[in-house]
Amino acid sequence: MRVDAGLFVDGVPGALRAAADCLAAAAGERTGPYSGASPERLAKVAAGIDPFPEEGAGLDAALAGLGRLSLRHAVDPAHPSCAAHLHCQPLAAAVAADALAGAANQSLDSWDQGPVATHLEQRLVAGLAARVGWDPAVAGGVVTSGGTQSNLMGLLLARDATAGRSGRDVAADGLGPDAGRYRIVCSELAHFSVARSATLLGLGSRAVQPLGVDGDRRLRPEELDRALDRMDAAGQVPMALVATAGTTDFGSIDPLPALAGRARERGLWLHVDAAWGGGLLFSDRHRDLLAGIEAADSVAVDFHKLLWQPAGCGAFLVRDQGLLAPLEVTVPTSTPTRWPARRTAGRCRIWSAGRWPPPAASPPSRRCSASRRSAGGPSVSWSTAPLRWPSRPRPRSTPSPAWP
Ligand SMILES: Cc1ncc(COP(=O)(O)O)c(C=O)c1O
Numbered sequence: 001m002r003v004d005a006g007l008f009v010d011g012v013p014g015a016l017r018a019a020a021d022c023l024a025a026a027a028g029e030r031t032g033p034y035s036g037a038s039p040e041r042l043a044k045v046a047a048g049i050d051p052f053p054e055e056g057a058g059l060d061a062a063l064a065g066l067g068r069l070s071l072r073h074a075v076d077p078a079h080p081s082c083a084a085h086l087h088c089q090p091l092a093a094a095v096a097a098d099a100l101a102g103a104a105n106q107s108l109d110s111w112d113q114g115p116v117a118t119h120l121e122q123r124l125v126a127g128l129a130a131r132v133g134w135d136p137a138v139a140g141g142v143v144t145s146g147g148t149q150s151n152l153m154g155l156l157l158a159r160d161a162t163a164g165r166s167g168r169d170v171a172a173d174g175l176g177p178d179a180g181r182y183r184i185v186c187s188e189l190a191h192f193s194v195a196r197s198a199t200l201l202g203l204g205s206r207a208v209q210p211l212g213v214d215g216d217r218r219l220r221p222e223e224l225d226r227a228l229d230r231m232d233a234a235g236q237v238p239m240a241l242v243a244t245a246g247t248t249d250f251g252s253i254d255p256l257p258a259l260a261g262r263a264r265e266r267g268l269w270l271h272v273d274a275a276w277g278g279g280l281l282f283s284d285r286h287r288d289l290l291a292g293i294e295a296a297d298s299v300a301v302d303f304h305k306l307l308w309q310p311a312g313c314g315a316f317l318v319r320d321q322g323l324l325a326p327l328e329v330t331v332p333t334s335t336p337t338r339w340p341a342r343r344t345a346g347r348c349r350i351w352s353a354g355r356w357p358p359p360a361a362s363p364p365s366r367r368c369s370a371s372r373r374s375a376g377g378p379s380v381s382w383s384t385a386p387l388r389w390p391s392r393p394r395p396r397s398t399p400s401p402a403w404p
Contacts (some may be wrong), residue, residue, distance in 0.1 A: 010102050015059055022063040027069035033082035035073045074368055086276055090310040098310055128315055131281040133294030140321025145312035147275025148193040149302030153316045155197045158240035160326040168367045171326045175202050183231055186242035187219035187254060194242050217252035234373035240269040245290055246277025253277055256292025272296040279306030
């Protein structure tokens with residue numbers, strides 16, 4: 001195959017300039033949060049497009065046609081009248097950094113396919129863990145595609161830990177006869193990915209017991225007590241409590257300290273779905289709304305909601321990296337890897353939103369190990385504020401990061 005100059009990475013600067021022109025032209029055409037085109041009209045337009053033509057049209061034609069079309073009929077999360085959904089307008093720096101991450105195209109399924117990206121992921125996870133209130137040298141996690149995947153991972157670990165207590169290795173032997181008795185408790189306002197996860201995990205969506213909420217739309221701890229008593233009496237095995245920190249439709253935060261106490265007393269895995277509310281981890285004014293999150297076994301945080309990143313960008317965190325063991329996979333020809341494999345190095349854009357490394361005037365730093373999986377990794381100075389919720393004015397000019 002002949003490869004023309006400009007077809008691959010060497011053509012990226014020109015391609016990005018063309019994409020930027022396309023974006024500017026489309027922005028000039030917009031008059032509101034949505035074009036108003038009906039589903040029927042868009043279906044008709046889409047039906048006229050050949051997804052795999054014999055001859056490619058070339059970038060300019062593709063941008064002028066499909067590119068403009070996609071932007072013209074996209075919903076505009078930057079428009080003031082587009083506030084009803086959780087997906088945010090992305091930061092410009094994040095979009096640019098996403099393009100860089102795409103150009104480098106690192107894969108995190110093994111160290112050799114994304115060497116520096118692997119370490120950056122670990123630093124990102126450690127920084128988030130510190131914000132949750134965990135010891136970053138002990139906690140672990142991975143970057144995910146978002147809350148759905150993070151919730152699935154939390155419930156998978158909860159399921160395997162429950163089965164492990166009765167001596168069953170689900171990863172090796174599959175679900176045992178007890179699995180039919182496993183139950184997941186959460187509020188009736190928990191995200192639907194909890195029920196979907198139960199289905200994917202072979203437990204069935206009926207394993208999820210949605211509980212009533214109070215006038216502020218927060219799970220009632222007394223309801224939880226009653227439900228757990230009922231389950232005990234029925235011989236069911238409560239395996240996880242999912243607390244939501246930021247319900248999808250209302251933003252309500254379940255009473256984390258009270259739920260954490262119950263989870264501890266009953267030996268329940270506590271997963272906090274902070275896909276939406278996780279942005280509060282970076283708030284100077286509202287961080288206390290997440291008090292109690294540090295008692296969780298696992299946490300889901302999304303960057304593509306109130307942390308202003310393009311989708312899909314989330315993180316799944318565990319208080320102790322040893323809890324990730326059921327997800328470890330060793331293949332003979334490669335280095336150890338961890339599900340989810342084949343993830344891109346999108347954390348580059350997360351950092352582009354913050355000051356990194358921190359300027360000398362930053363608040364007192366805390367120490368953590370940069371690389372826990374690579375023995376003997378260097379110790380680094382860790383800013384308590386790589387990203388900031390926009391509650392405080394930020395200095396206008398920040399020094400450029402000095403990457404090694
Ligand atoms: C509370 C909550 N959890 C999980 C999710 C799923 O997140 P994602 O769309 O990133 O998979 C959402 C999405 O809106 C949510 O609001």
